[in-house]
Amino acid sequence: MKLSDVDTPAVLIDVDRVEANLQRFQRYANGHRLAVRPHIKTHKLPRFAKRQIELGAVGITCQKLGEAEVMADAGITDIFLPYNIVGHAKLDRLVALNARIKIAVTADSDVAIHGLAEAFKNSTKPLVVLIECDTGMGRCGVQTPDEALALAKLVDGSDGLSFAGFMTFPKTGSIAQTEAFLSLAKKMARDAGLDPRIISNGGSPDMWRAHEVTSATEHRPGTYIYLDRFQVSKGVGTWDDCALTVLATVVSRPTENRAVIDAGSKALTSDTLGLEGFGRITDYPDAVITSLSEEHGVIDLGACASKPKVGDRLRVIPNHCCVVSNLFDEVILISGDEIIESARVAARGRVD
Amino acid sequence: MKLSDVDTPAVLIDVDRVEANLQRFQRYANGHRLAVRPHIKTHKLPRFAKRQIELGAVGITCQKLGEAEVMADAGITDIFLPYNIVGHAKLDRLVALNARIKIAVTADSDVAIHGLAEAFKNSTKPLVVLIECDTGMGRCGVQTPDEALALAKLVDGSDGLSFAGFMTFPKTGSIAQTEAFLSLAKKMARDAGLDPRIISNGGSPDMWRAHEVTSATEHRPGTYIYLDRFQVSKGVGTWDDCALTVLATVVSRPTENRAVIDAGSKALTSDTLGLEGFGRITDYPDAVITSLSEEHGVIDLGACASKPKVGDRLRVIPNHCCVVSNLFDEVILISGDEIIESARVAARGRVD
The missing domain is CATH 2.40.37.20 (D-serine dehydratase-like domain)
Structure with a gap:
């Protein structure tokens, strides 16, 4: 045809541009020793998720359990789900998914953490949990490093859960604010004897400045694979x-x-x-x-x-x-x- | 469950409200001797299309060929497609659909009509065509009754096509303007010896005033089946x-x-x-x-x-x-x- x-x-997808876009950001991230964990919401295609990993991504990010299930079925084995998983139906699916692959989620409230803890209390494989921090976006996330620490301790003290660090989806342009929040949360967690080994930052608009958030260990760009009119405007x-x-x-x-x-x-x-x-x-x-x-x-x-x-x-x-x-x-x-x-x-x- | x-x-659909909404408008239209031809874009469900017809609708309206194909497969036999069907791929599908069921389309340019005429010139069953009129919406449609008449004549003179009348998707609140345009186009077509037997008006926002467009023979409400925040605001x-x-x-x-x-x-x-x-x-x-x-x-x-x-x-x-x-x-x-x-x-x- x-x-x-x-x-x-x-919808037409130019695969040469896809490849160039993926390589360009991976190179940048490699240069800054920043892990890449692409958000697949942009493409929703297993083949591109696999290519992102081949090029060096440490795993992928999905926003919905259903997306993660599709990607796990396609052979992806390391998925981050930066979302509060709430309700029995979803928690049951999360338990099943955690048994199959390496998965991590976020939580930003004691209610959400109690739900996760209840679902995973008898699990032989603990669920990895990061605390979501609102560093300026005004969406989900705890409002202060103090709150972040309190929830980190709650996760750490819950059977079946394993605390791994902090996550944010930042407001575009708020590099300094993001870094200030995350670095303080990281320090407070370390001082409390916890191990915040993952500090996960996200977004494509500021991705070429991702290295300025020095506390971050990984970045989750999504739109970078295709780009669009908004990204070009930025x-x-x-x-x-x-x-x-x-x-x-x-x-x-x-x-x-x-x-x-x-x-x-x-x-x-x-x-x-x-x-x-x-x-x-x-x-x-x-x-x-x-x-x-x-x-x-x-x-x-x-x-x-x-x-x-x-x-x-x-x-x-x-x-x-x-x-x-x-x-x-x-x-x-x-x-x-x-x-x-x-x-x-x-x-x-x-x-x- | x-x-x-x-x-x-x-998405939850309250079927009792659906039934009441459908009956309410059908009663109103019956009282005004106005045919109802519901737009299925709102629900996209064959069962509701069938129920609309059971309650008295003369047929349905679809916006895409693909929607019409789904509805024809489900047993709907009278479909209006108020759209310019352009390009070989779609014209081939339209020829196939016209052979199966009663279908009508719109056109608003000589280019579109020439395309239809070329596709249907050898068809044993002519394609029914209405001329789309822009009565204020600022989307598709000829700009004046004079243009409408010229295209009506072009359809009427084309082998394989059958002129049936005029169609509009009106601007909300523009009842008088809509009526003025359509009634003049209708009169001019009659005076020219044509038979504008269908005058098709549409939209849910003004549907309780549909009878004020006295030249219209049918109305195409879509959202009336479910209603929404916008419709309530209107x-x-x-x-x-x-x-x-x-x-x-x-x-x-x-x-x-x-x-x-x-x-x-x-x-x-x-x-x-x-x-x-x-x-x-x-x-x-x-x-x-x-x-x-x-x-x-x-x-x-x-x-x-x-x-x-x-x-x-x-x-x-x-x-x-x-x-x-x-x-x-x-x-x-x-x-x-x-x-x-x-x-x-x-x-x-x-x-x-």
């Missing part, structure tokens, strides 16, 4: 590094300056991440995707010298590639303009 | 009419006024539709879902008298239910607090 025969909308890479594009067809040209493509929020998602518009059209960089409904993307061509016509096919770099991966049952792997094969997005839709 | 055993996040129904909720678990309570649930943009979507926040929590109506990342929903409990704790389960009425249906492989049908069964969302992810 040729690219011109692919029906739209479709200077993480260039347009030519973006590996994921949505292929779409112009289905309507109702006015001089309006085009409508067959990629709407079901293909590009409504994520703006603070940007204006919903993606960058590679051949028409001055075009603005002004609004999306589910199956329509409305484009303002007012600033474009040349304009596409009905039937033309466009490639769009989305604002946020991770959420796009979750909308397609399969993606098409390409090298330049050559199709290699299509790949089922194995961990798509793993909601729980 | 009990509701308390359902793992989260999960007065289409009440919170007690909302049939779709996302069941989520509180996984973190990092601060006095912050809770985090395990439903993020992968469950609720980033659609705001102009609303503040990302959904209404039924038991905590004063809570505000302030931000979503893929697997986290961050909630501000500042205005709440009582506050949920880690492990509590909440039900969220999303801003936009249609996009939620597209994110889950299955939904759980309930009656009150009793689970009936889970249903596979057969037309989910039909991107093309």
Whole structure:
């Protein structure tokens, strides 16, 4: 099959760019003696998880138990799940997963830790737990190093659990704040006789400054594999590094300056991440995707010298590639303009 | 299985509310002699499409060929696809579908019509085509009744195509404008000797005023089956009419006024539709879902008298239910607090 025969909308993944992106960050991390533990939420493909490990990653990160189960089934043996696992159904699945592979989770409350301890109290293999720290993101995580230490001690004192360190998903741009929190938590844990051997930092936007968080032992980049419009806006890479594009067809040209493509929020998602518009059209960089409904993307061509016509096919770099991966049952792997094969997005839709 | 055993996040569909919502609009439309042609993008479930027809709908509306194929496979025999079908791959599928069931499409350009005519020129069964009119929405559609007439004539003069009328997806609140456009296009077509027998109007926000568009012969409501936070904000129904909720678990309570649930943009979507926040929590109506990342929903409990704790389960009425249906492989049908069964969302992810 040729690219011109692919029906739209479709997700194209340029494997050469994937490989370059993976190698580039792995090299950087190696240079700084920082472990890489990629977040697979971006690609949800076992083949890329395996490639990340081949290139030197110490394991992978998943956000959902269901994603971890898919990756374990595919042969991945070291997974970090930086999430509070709450409720009997999930705890039972976590016990089963921990028996099969090396797994670690996070917790940020005594309630969550008590749940883990109860589930693992009779386990022959303890569950590895890191304490999640809110270093500025305003999402999950304890608010102070004092709280972090208290929960670390709670984990350490629980049969069936093994304390391993601290984790954060930082606010973009908050390097100093992140380092201050983590280094103090680490010192306090050591002073208390604990072994915070893993300090896990994350995120792609600040990944080229990951080494500035000197207390961190590992970094969890996700989007770095594909990059997207948001990451380029943050200077993480260039347009030519973006590996994921949505292929779409112009289905309507109702006015001089309006085009409508067959990629709407079901293909590009409504994520703006603070940007204006919903993606960058590679051949028409001055075009603005002004609004999306589910199956329509409305484009303002007012600033474009040349304009596409009905039937033309466009490639769009989305604002946020991770959420796009979750909308397609399969993606098409390409090298330049050559199709290699299509790949089922194995961990798509793993909601729980 | 009990509701308390359902793992989260999960989509719950209250079938009693579904039935009441469907009957209510069908009664209204019957009273106004307006045909109902529900848009199945909201539910993507053959069982509900069949029920809509049992209650009096003349057929269904799908937005994608893939959705129509799923519904045809399930036994639905009358489908309207209000979309420009462009490109060989889709045209071939449309020819095959037209041979199996009664199908109609829209077009809004000579390019699209030429494509249809070429694909159907040797068909023994002509393809029914309506002209899409932009009556204010600013998406697809011809801009004037004059253009509508010109394309109607082009369809009428094309072997293999059969002109049937005009279609619009109106801008919310633009009743008079919509009626003015459609009634003029209808008159001009009749005066030209054409038979615009179908005038198809759409949308749920203004559905209780559908009869005011007197030229319309049919209405295509979609969201009316479930309703959601946006529809309630528009007065289409009440919170007690909302049939779709996302069941989520509180996984973190990092601060006095912050809770985090395990439903993020992968469950609720980033659609705001102009609303503040990302959904209404039924038991905590004063809570505000302030931000979503893929697997986290961050909630501000500042205005709440009582506050949920880690492990509590909440039900969220999303801003936009249609996009939620597209994110889950299955939904759980309930009656009150009793689970009936889970249903596979057969037309989910039909991107093309």
